[in-house]
Structure formats: C-alpha cells, structure tokens
Amino acid sequence: MIYHDYHIHSNFSCDCKFSMEEMCNGAIENGVKEVGFTDHYDLHHNEECRGYLKIEPWIAELKRMRAEL
Secondary structure (H helix, E strand, O other), rough: OOOOOEEEEOOOOOOOOOOOOHHHHHHHHHOEEEEEEEEOOOOOOOHHHOOOOOOOHHHHHHHHHHOOO
C-alpha cells in the first residue's frame, strides 16, 4: 500500500492533463493519505514548457484543495 506520494504533477504542468482536484480525489479513492504537487516550473530558454506554470493560480488551487479535501 502506498500511503503518500510526494511527486505528482497536475494540469499546471504541461505534461499532465488532470486537475489538482482530480489528482487528490484519485489519491483519496486509492487510500493515499498525503500527496505533494511537484509541477514543473521551467525557466530555461530552450525548455518547451517555459512559462507554463502560473504561480498565483497554482497557490490558490493548492490552498483550495487543502481547505476542501
């Protein structure tokens, strides 16, 4: 049984299509007690997803997930 996962991405990263809420609900359904979002914050000028992560909306969604779930 996996009780925690501290390396998951949400749709705040360009390589994931699932929202934080979907990821949290999936964790709950599978008995995972703790998750840690490690969405990409790419800054290198050659990076395909440079600038994709928007910090303020990411923080707001993280706070919402903490409050609701």
